[in-house]
Amino acid sequence: MAQRYYTIFMLGTAGSGKTFLTRTLNDWFDDRRLDVATLNLDAGVRRLPYNPDIDVRDIIDIDELIDKYQLGPNGAMIASMDLIATKIDKIKSEIDYLKPEYLLIDTPGQIELFAYRSSGRLVSSIIAEESQSVSVFLIDPSLIIRPEGFSSLLLLSVSIAFQLSLPQIVAISKEDLIEKQQLERLERWIEEPATLIADIRQIQNISLTQQLSLSVIDLLNQFKVTGELFPISSQSGFNIDTLVGTIEREFGEKDDFYE
Numbered sequence: 001m002a003q004r005y006y007t008i009f010m011l012g013t014a015g016s017g018k019t020f021l022t023r024t025l026n027d028w029f030d031d032r033r034l035d036v037a038t039l040n041l042d043a044g045v046r047r048l049p050y051n052p053d054i055d056v057r058d059i060i061d062i063d064e065l066i067d068k069y070q071l072g073p074n075g076a077m078i079a080s081m082d083l084i085a086t087k088i089d090k091i092k093s094e095i096d097y098l099k100p101e102y103l104l105i106d107t108p109g110q111i112e113l114f115a116y117r118s119s120g121r122l123v124s125s126i127i128a129e130e131s132q133s134v135s136v137f138l139i140d141p142s143l144i145i146r147p148e149g150f151s152s153l154l155l156l157s158v159s160i161a162f163q164l165s166l167p168q169i170v171a172i173s174k175e176d177l178i179e180k181q182q183l184e185r186l187e188r189w190i191e192e193p194a195t196l197i198a199d200i201r202q203i204q205n206i207s208l209t210q211q212l213s214l215s216v217i218d219l220l221n222q223f224k225v226t227g228e229l230f231p232i233s234s235q236s237g238f239n240i241d242t243l244v245g246t247i248e249r250e251f252g253e254k255d256d257f258y259e
């Protein structure tokens, strides 16, 4: 039987910070001499700030796909995920060869490719099958300045948790870029969802958005999503310990995290 390992998927909209978090978590585990490996599933990325141990770009040449099938960038990403699905055995055998205790998975910029298409679901389920897995969903702070933006991104996170059937931790990325006032507002929204509802109520003349947002918050409260999310920064390291601690709780007690 294959050795048990722990898998952490980075998820989030394009530019939310998945790649930089992969690097930061890789360094975090490395610094503690834990056996960690990285897997890049983004065939379209040009440059990475870390050296992936396993890289789909070694298997798939996106420029060749574009030329061969006359595809645009989006079509090429869809085709690349389909190709990854057909070559998943090769990726699995590379994982088995490395046998890391912790596997960090950097997913493509366009989240819908990975989360909503059957190829993405297949790839994630095969990678996750012999491991204990969790996903970290990153919320880009530039997208949640308005309260409806915040509630709709939370809804996206819930929807992706359903799609992938993985336990999920939600974090707001790039904490170092968030202005103090916005951070305080966000913290209030998280700690007291009633203030989020009150802020949405102040939006004028858009009753449908209001109604929808209020229903979403109600739904999120039922799933207890709002109380558990926190800001992090890959740049400054803010709350990375908290994030790893939360991952640790998902995986069950593991003493060697804080040796």
Ligand SMILES: Nc1nc2c(ncn2[C@@H]2O[C@H](COP(=O)(O)OP(=O)(O)O)[C@@H](O)[C@H]2O)c(=O)[nH]1
Binding pocket: 012, 013, 014, 015, 016, 017, 018, 019, 020, 021, 109, 173, 174, 175, 176, 177, 232, 233, 234, 235, 236
């Ligand atoms: N200031 C700051 N910038 C960040 C942080 N995390 C990511 N970024 C920047 O946000 C951009 C997108 O990050 P990336 O990790 O490539 O996003 P991805 O598309 O989700 O993989 C890059 O220019 C990063 O430098 C952070 O914690 N703080």
Ligand SMILES: [Mg+2]
Binding pocket: 018, 019, 020, 042, 045, 106, 107, 108, 109
């Ligand atoms: Mg990326």
